[in-house]
Amino acid sequence: MASNTSQVAETASAGMPQLDFSSFGNQIFWLVVTLVVIYVILTRLALPRIADVLAERRESISNDIAAAEDLKLKAVEAEEAYNKALSDARIEASNIVASAKADMKAELISAIANADVEIAEKVAEGEKIIQEIRANALESVEDVAKSTASALILALGGKGDPKSVEKAVASEMKG
Amino acid sequence: MEGDIVQMGAYIGAGLACTGMGGAAVGVGHVVGNFLSGALRNPSAAAGQTATMFIGIAFAEALGIFSFLVALLLMFAV
């Protein structure tokens, strides 16, 4: 063994081991074996797997981004719907307020009109009563005048025909 | 005697061959320095050109390696 090692060492020390052509065949053979093994492993196993993983990752990332985009769109839509509902409610509320106002106004107007009519009726009734009272008063004045006139005539010793007295009083009263 | 002179010549030649590596060092420094000064002026274009820089370094360095190889050959093979 020792002799062989020293032999190897001697051949090596004679020059660079890189230029020792006796080992070239060995190195080239094992290099070709190594390269072929690595090539087969890479093409059969490693590279397709890594390409798959990378593609899968890219896909899932783009999917996630698309989903996020979707959710964002939905959020924007929801916000729009909310805003729309809000403005609708506002319009409805103002409509209700306006109609209530109009109703109230109409009621008020009709109530005022009713009240006016009632007042006018009352006034007319009152006037009628006053008229009656006035007529009654006139009649009683006539009576009083007649009786006073006949009594005066009697007291003055005259002899008065009640009918002529009445006539005279009436003409006087008219006159 | 004659072999000694040959060996002396080989060793002197090896030493001289190693000076060639200085040229390679200058070349590599020149490539990287120019790349850096260009990259500092326009940093956005630098990233795309690093590969070109390495190719330039490789070419400049190859000649230095040749001189090193000549030195080794003189030392061990001649």
Next chain:
Amino acid sequence: MASEVNSEGTGLEFHPMDQFIVKPLFGDGPVLWYTVTNVTLWMGLSVVAVVLLLVIGTSRRAIVPSRSQSIGELAYGFVYKMVEDVAGKDAVGYFPYIMTLFMFIVCANFLGLVPMSFTTTSHIAVTAVMAMGVFLSVTLIGFFKHGFSFLSLFWISSAPLPLRPVLALIEIISYFVRPVSHSIRLAGNMMAGHAVIKVFAAFAGIAVIAPLSVLAITAIYALEILVSFIQAYVFAILTCVYLKDALHPHH
């Protein structure tokens, strides 16, 4: 080996290249092409590292990844983006090929940084086979896709006509130097870093210099970690550049 050094009688033991010696794992004997050597062991360990990272690490297929899974996905995305950006969209079909080279070089480089380990990528035989593989396949792809119009890669139509033959010669030379520089860059970087670490380690034999050399080893080791990754990156990105030339030869 120790006896040799003693017989030489030198004080320091400098054997920076001994770590790169290819030796059989079991028993001794000549290194034949099928012998199980330390090359086999460390290449096998790099296969195990790749399997741990990319197969076991991602076995849970989680949408939210664990640490190991995210490292595997990071490596996948890194290389995929590099292929797509540098070589073009139609080069994605060659992605597993580049991923294989990249993962093997990264794992082998980092395993080489384990103390007492053997760095398979520091051997020119290994890197040259990979670089020649890239060179030949890229050239074949170019001719297969474009026929002889692939040769217009060397005929730069934007240059003035008298210059074109000269440029074509330069382009052809640089095209054929590609596999050389491609392989020697990786092997040279790995070998240089490891040899430097070994040299500094040998200096630690002198008690006075030992703390300094430990500090130096630490610094070089940090640099080597960076270099291990960058060299794998550079190898892969140059493969992409060559592939782009083959797929789109018209400037």
